[in-house]
Amino acid sequence: MLNQKAIQLSNKKILYKLISENPGISRAKLAAKTKLSKTTVSALVEQLIQNEFVVDTGANRKGVLGRSPNDLVVDSAKNCVIVCNLRKRVMQIACVSAGYDVEHIREIELGDAALEPAKILDPIKAFLNAAGESRYVIGICVIIPGIIDLKRKEIVSVVLSLRDSRKLINELRKGFCYRYPVALLNDSACFAYAENAFGDIESDNYIYININEGVGASFINDGKLLGGANGMGTQFGHFSIQKDGIDCVCGNKGCLENYIGESVLSARAKALGIADEFAHPDRIRFKDVGLRAESGSAGAVRLINLLAEEFSYGLGNLITLFRYETVVIGGMGRNLGEIFLDEVRTRVKRFGFRPFTGNVTVAFTNLEDEAIFKGAAKYFIDLHYDFDRNMSGKLVI
Numbered sequence: 001m002l003n004q005k006a007i008q009l010s011n012k013k014i015l016y017k018l019i020s021e022n023p024g025i026s027r028a029k030l031a032a033k034t035k036l037s038k039t040t041v042s043a044l045v046e047q048l049i050q051n052e053f054v055v056d057t058g059a060n061r062k063g064v065l066g067r068s069p070n071d072l073v074v075d076s077a078k079n080c081v082i083v084c085n086l087r088k089r090v091m092q093i094a095c096v097s098a099g100y101d102v103e104h105i106r107e108i109e110l111g112d113a114a115l116e117p118a119k120i121l122d123p124i125k126a127f128l129n130a131a132g133e134s135r136y137v138i139g140i141c142v143i144i145p146g147i148i149d150l151k152r153k154e155i156v157s158v159v160l161s162l163r164d165s166r167k168l169i170n171e172l173r174k175g176f177c178y179r180y181p182v183a184l185l186n187d188s189a190c191f192a193y194a195e196n197a198f199g200d201i202e203s204d205n206y207i208y209i210n211i212n213e214g215v216g217a218s219f220i221n222d223g224k225l226l227g228g229a230n231g232m233g234t235q236f237g238h239f240s241i242q243k244d245g246i247d248c249v250c251g252n253k254g255c256l257e258n259y260i261g262e263s264v265l266s267a268r269a270k271a272l273g274i275a276d277e278f279a280h281p282d283r284i285r286f287k288d289v290g291l292r293a294e295s296g297s298a299g300a301v302r303l304i305n306l307l308a309e310e311f312s313y314g315l316g317n318l319i320t321l322f323r324y325e326t327v328v329i330g331g332m333g334r335n336l337g338e339i340f341l342d343e344v345r346t347r348v349k350r351f352g353f354r355p356f357t358g359n360v361t362v363a364f365t366n367l368e369d370e371a372i373f374k375g376a377a378k379y380f381i382d383l384h385y386d387f388d389r390n391m392s393g394k395l396v397i
Helices: 002-021 027-034 038-050 117-131 165-176 187-198 262-272 286-294 298-322 332-350 371-383
Strands: 054-058 071-074 079-086 090-097 102-109 136-144 147-149 154-156 182-186 206-211 215-221 326-330 361-364
Touching (some): 090 117, 090 371, 117 136, 117 165, 136 187, 187 206, 187 215, 187 371, 206 298, 286 298, 286 332, 326 332
Parallel strands (some): 079 136, 136 182, 206 326
Antiparallel strands (some): 054 071, 090 102
C-alpha cells in the first residue's frame, strides 16, 4: 500500500511538472509523454483538479477536426510559494505563483549587526498573513548565501552575520513548520535551477557562476542540477587564487571572493586611488563600477580589468577540474557590463589547461535577478512537494 501511494505521488509530481511547463497540454499528450495509461493519467489529473492544483480550461482549439481535447493549466490563482532571499544587508520576500510568476517583492534592510532569527521570521510572518488571505501557501523557501549542512543542522556562511545558525534553523521549524513545509536552499543553486528551467542556454552541461557579495558556482549536468540545492557541491568563492593573499574569515588565504565580491569593491577602489570617483565611496556596487566604466572612466576600466583577471584565474582552474565548455554568469556581477565579459572571455583562455579552456563559451544570463525566486519555488515543487496537502512539519534542507 505504501509503495502504491509513493508511486501515485511520484506520478502526480511528474504530471504537475509537465502541466506547469506546457500550459494547455491535454491528458492524451500527458499519457504519451509519461508512458502512463490514459486511465491512470485521467484519474491522477482529476485528483490534482479536485485538490485545486490544476484547472481544466475546457476545449479551446479552433479548427481541429473531431472532438478537441481539454486544456490543462496549473492553478496559479489559488496556490503560491513564499520565498525569502537573504543577502548581506537586505532581505527580500516574494510571492511566487504556482505558475512561477514572481509577485509582490518586499525588500527589508537588515543592517550590519548580527542577524537574529526574529529579524527574519517576523517579516515573513507579516508577509504570510497578507498573502494567505487570497492564496493557499504550499510552502516557504529561505535562500541562504552559503552551505546548508544537514548532518550538523547548521548554515555555513561567510556573507551573513549569523550569530547562531542552528538557532535560526530551529526557530524556522518552530515558527512555520506547524503549518507549512519549509525549505532551506543555496542561492547559487536557485539561480542555476532557474537558468535550467527558464533560461535560453542551449547546452545541457554548464557552470553557473553567481557573483554577488560573495561568489558561488553550481553545475548543470545532463540538464540536472548536480549535488542538489544545499550548496555542498562546490565553494568556488573560496578557491585560493593567492596562497599568501588576504586572510579570509573561512580560515583560508587568498579566497577568490575577497578579490571580486561586491563587498570588497570599496577597498579595491581605494587601493587604486579611484574611490572618490563614486558617490558613495564606502559602499561601491558593481552597478556603480559598470556605469563609470561605460562613461569613460579609465580608473573604473582598470578596476574591471583586475576583477576579470582574478575571476578568470579561478575560472580557468575550475574548468580544468571539471571540463565544462559553457559558463553562465549571473548575480549582481553582471552589472560590470560587457567590458568585464569581454575581458573574461579573453583572459580565461590563458589560464588552466589550454585544451580545456581554449574553447570555453562565457555569457551573461538573460534572466533578471528575480529568477532566484522562481528557481527556489520550482526546485521545491519539483523535488520536494508531494501534493497530498499534508506536508506541515517538514523541514527540507
